[in-house]
Each structure stands twice: as C-alpha cells, then as structure tokens.
Amino acid sequence: xxxxxxxxxxxxxxxxxxxxxxxxxxxxxxxxxxxxxxxxxxxxxxxxxxxxxxxxxxxxxxxxxxxxxxxxxxxxxxxxxxxxxxxxxxxxxxxxxxxxxxxxxxxxxxxxxxxxxxxxxxxxxxxxxxxxxxxxxxxxxxxxxxxxxxxxxxxxxxxxxxxxxxxxxxxxxxxxxxxxxxxxxxxxxxxxxxxxxxxxxxxxxxxxxxxxxxxxxxxxxxxxxxxxxxxxxxxxxxxxxxxxxxxxxxxxxxxxxxxxxxxxxxxxxxxxxxxxxxxxxxxxxxxxxxxxxxxxxxxxxxxxxxxxxxxxxxxxxxxxxxxxxxxxxxxxxxxxxxxxxxxxxxxxxxxxxxxxxxxxxxxxxxxxxxxxxxxxxxxxxxx
Ligand SMILES: [Zn+2]
Numbered sequence: 001x002x003x004x005x006x007x008x009x010x011x012x013x014x015x016x017x018x019x020x021x022x023x024x025x026x027x028x029x030x031x032x033x034x035x036x037x038x039x040x041x042x043x044x045x046x047x048x049x050x051x052x053x054x055x056x057x058x059x060x061x062x063x064x065x066x067x068x069x070x071x072x073x074x075x076x077x078x079x080x081x082x083x084x085x086x087x088x089x090x091x092x093x094x095x096x097x098x099x100x101x102x103x104x105x106x107x108x109x110x111x112x113x114x115x116x117x118x119x120x121x122x123x124x125x126x127x128x129x130x131x132x133x134x135x136x137x138x139x140x141x142x143x144x145x146x147x148x149x150x151x152x153x154x155x156x157x158x159x160x161x162x163x164x165x166x167x168x169x170x171x172x173x174x175x176x177x178x179x180x181x182x183x184x185x186x187x188x189x190x191x192x193x194x195x196x197x198x199x200x201x202x203x204x205x206x207x208x209x210x211x212x213x214x215x216x217x218x219x220x221x222x223x224x225x226x227x228x229x230x231x232x233x234x235x236x237x238x239x240x241x242x243x244x245x246x247x248x249x250x251x252x253x254x255x256x257x258x259x260x261x262x263x264x265x266x267x268x269x270x271x272x273x274x275x276x277x278x279x280x281x282x283x284x285x286x287x288x289x290x291x292x293x294x295x296x297x298x299x300x301x302x303x304x305x306x307x308x309x310x311x312x313x314x315x316x317x318x319x320x321x322x323x324x325x326x327x328x329x330x331x332x333x334x335x336x337x338x339x340x341x342x343x344x345x346x347x348x349x350x351x352x353x354x355x356x357x358x359x360x361x362x363x364x365x366x367x368x369x370x371x372x373x374x375x376x377x378x379x380x381x382x383x
Contacts, residue, residue, distance in 0.1 A: 017204075018144060018274035020285040026341045027286040030318060033333045046108050047100065047323040054305070055097050055116070062089040069244070070232050083244050087251035088306075093119050094256060096308030096324070102131055105323045118216075124224030125187040126217045129195050132206040139320055143264055143271045143292040144281070149202035151265065153179075158365050160271040165366070173363035180257025181250035188224060188249070192217055258355060263313035266294050266357035267364060268346055287343050289317040290334070294346040296354035298331060303351055314345065 038045055047054075069082030100106040101116035117127040133149060141147035145160040153159055157176050158169045195201050196217060199208050209217055228248065232241045270291055274281050281288060293314045297303045303311055309324025310316065315331055316324065338345040348354035 017147060017279075018141060019280050020288060021280065021283055023284045023286065024341070026284060026337065026343065029340070030286060030334065030337050033337060034319065034322075034330060037329065037333060043326070044108065045105075045319075045322040045326065047106050047325055050325045051100070051106055051323060058089065058093050058096055062086065062093060065089050066227070070235055079240075079244060083248050084251070087248055087255065090123055090248075090252050091255040091259070092306055092308075094123065095259065095306065095310055098123075098127065098130075099308055099310070100323055102127055103135060103320045105321050121216050121220035122223060124184070124220055124228075126192045126209070126220055128209045128213045128216065129192050129201065129206075132204075133195075133201045135320065136206075137201055137204050139317060140285075142289060142317065143269060145271055145273065146203060149204075150260070151271070152202060157362070159265050159362075161365070161368065162271070162273065165369070169366035172366040173359050176362055177254065177258070180261070181253040183257050184249045184253040188221060192221075258358070259307050259310055262296060262348075262351075262354040262358045263294055263310065264292060265361055266346070266348070266354060267360040268357070269294070269361065286318060287341075290314050290338060290343050290345060293317050294348060294354065294357075295331065296348040297351045298328065298347060298349075300350070304328060311351070314347075 065082055065086035069079065069086055073079045073082045097106070097116055098120040101113045102120070104110070104113050106113050106116055117131075120127040120130055138148050138150045143151060143160070145151065145162045151159040152163075153176075154163055155166060155168075156179055157172045158165050195206075196208055196214070199205055208214070229241065229245050232244070236244075272281050272283065272288060272292070283291065295314050296311045298311065300311070304327075309327040312324070312327035312331055315322075315327040315334055318334060319330065322330070335345055337343075348357060
C-alpha cells in the first residue's frame with residue numbers, strides 16, 4: 001500500500017528554495033512501519049464512516065448555532081451563548097473537515113475532497129490559496145524563516161531568532177493572544193486579494209487562480225458577508241449585528257491562531273537556517289518536520305476530536321495525506337522510529353502546557369537579542 005506522503009512539491013513552485021539533506025533511512029523506516037500498520041489492520045488511510053459522522057455533527061453544530069443566534073436569541077446572554085458556540089463550530093469545521101479535505105486525506109475520491117475543502121470558501125477564505133500557503137509552503141519549509149509564512153507575523157511579532165526585534169516585541173507574550181483575533185479579518189479582506197494581485201504567497205510565487213477558482217475567491221467573501229452580516233441585519237438592530245459579527249470572527253481568529261501556532265512556536269522549537277552557500281538544510285526533510293513540530297494533549301480524546309488531530313501535528317506533518325482519525329495509532333509508531341534514529345520528539349501532556357510553552361517562547365523571542373541570518377553573518381565571520 002502506498003502511504004509515503006510527503007507534501008506537494010510542484011515543479012513550477014520550486015524556485016530558489018532551500019533543499020533538504022537526503023533521507024538517512026528515517027523516512028523509509030517510517031513509511032515501511034506505517035504501511036505495515038495499514039496492511040495488518042486492513043484499514044484505509046482515509047476517513048471512512050468516522051469522518052462522515054464527524055462532518056455531519058460539525059455541520060449540524062454550525063447550523064444549529066447559527067439558527068439559534070440569528071433566529072432565536074433575543075437577550076444579550078443568549079447572543080453570547082450562540083456566538084460562542086458558532087465560533088467553536090466554525091473553527092472545528094476548519095480543523096476537522098476543510099484541513100483534511102484540502103490535504104486529500106479525507107477521502108480517496110478527489111471530488112469529495114474538492115467539495116469539502118470548499119467549506120473554507122464558505123467561511124470566507126480561499127481553499128485554493130490555502131492549499132499553496134499551508135500544504136506546499138508551510139508543510140515543506142516548517143519554521144524556516146523567509147520560507148514558512150506561518151512564522152512571519154512581522155512587524156507585530158517576532159517568532160524566529162533571525163527576525164528583527166522591535167521594542168514593542170517585549171510585550172508580545174501579552175498582546176499576541178488578542179492579535180491572533182485579527183487573522184480572520186486579514187484572510188477575509190486583504191490576504192487573499194493581495195496574494196492574487198501579487199501572484200505570490202509571502203515570498204513564493206504561485207499560479208494565480210483562474211476561471212472558476214478566481215471567481216470563488218471573490219464569491220467566498222460575498223458569501224461570508226451575506227450569511228454573517230447581511231442576513232442577521234433583517235432580524236436585529238444593525239449595531240448589534242455589527243458587534244456580534246466583529247466578536248464572532250475575532251473569537252474564531254484566536255481559536256485558529258492559538259491551535260495552529262502552539263504546535264510549531266513553542267519554547268523548544270528550532271528555526272533551522274539553510275546553509276548560505278549551498279542553500280541546503282542540514283536535516284533530511286522528515287527529521288526536520290519532527291524536530292520543528294510538537295504534539296499536545298495526546299490522551300485527551302475530546303481535544304483530538306475537536307482539533308481534527310492537529311494535536312498530533314508531528315504525525316500530520318509526516319503523513320499529511322493520511323486522515324487525522326489514524327494519528328493517535330500512528331503516534332506510537334513514529335515515537336518508536338524516532339527513538340531508533342535518535343530524533344527528538346516533542347510532546348506536551350496537555351493543551352494548557354502547550355499554550356504556556358508558546359507564551360514562554362513569545363516572551364523569550366521578544367527580549368532576546370537579534371541573531372543575524374546565516375547569509376548575513378557569513379561575510380563578517382569570514383572577515
Ligand atoms: Zn496541514
């Protein structure tokens with residue numbers, strides 16, 4: 001069974017990007033062990049009935065929360081209850097349905113994956129651009145400054161030692177939690193448009209969406225404004241709707257930002273730099289993925305269910321095309337192989353401990369002196 005699933009490397013997107021050292025047998029052993037697991041159990045690497053049930057539950061949660069908020073709630077506390085529930089449902093759809101479908105992990109049928117990845121467009125962001133930003137650039141160059149857009153939050157936050165430090169960053173461990181709230185507004189109103197206009201995601205060129213895909217970029221914005229702003233206006237006072245609209249997406253931004261960030265930006269995370277001459281990263285790709293990533297709350301089934309296996313982020317980065325319902329079982333295999341090859345495997349026992357580690361990392365990075373990137377440091381060192 002073919003389960004060796006490294007991220008997508010379309011030839012057109014390669015450019016002058018860092019390359020990784022060749023596999024030292026680690027990737028091969030992982031693939032063999034994981035393939036044996038699926039062969040022995042007879043399971044499919046995709047989602048099956050568990051994902052169908054989960055999808056139905058998540059979409060029903062979303063629908064019920066929305067209906068309650070817009071058509072039933074008549075007091076402020078009912079509104080807060082409905083909006084909170086809706087915010088968690090929206091983030092849950094992103095974690096559990098869209099993310100797997102966009103990675104082609106949800107189903108063996110491409111059409112099903114393409115259909116369900118559109119849940120992201122339904123929520124106001126382009127699934128086409130997400131595929132490039134997340135699947136290709138983030139998954140390939142995790143924690144590599146200048147190549148992984150997820151660690152580029154300048155000027156607001158300094159997340160890597162080679163990024164310039166500003167005075168305000170001394171307080172980033174206090175204010176970033178709230179600033180994550182703005183990420184969804186950014187996706188809705190600026191990021192996708194800028195990426196299409198520039199033909200780039202961060203520093204990387206990508207093929208601009210055309211035809212239907214381009215139409216969908218604009219349609220997703222109109223659609224999300226229609227259901228989350230315009231329709232509620234027919235049933236409630238405009239300023240109440242505006243306040244709930246702003247709060248809802250702010251809360252979604254915080255939930256998404258924290259869950260995605262804690263897995264890579266914690267106080268033990270390395271930020272490897274490519275060699276300035278060869279543009280090569282010392283580690284093989286699979287080892288790089290494990291060492292720049294952390295799992296959290298592995299024994300908490302509720303968190304595992306809700307965050308769509310993103311608490312098994314190491315397994316996800318090694319096997320992004322395997323559905324997240326398998327990650328708890330794969331974690332033991334990955335840990336075994338890491339022990340065999342002496343690869344560091346980082347795991348936080350709980351979500352709270354992972355969040356605390358992210359806070360410590362933000363604080364340290366906000367106060368630590370600037371470290372020059374290797375490319376800038378080399379001439380001085382040579383002189
Ligand atoms: Zn992913």
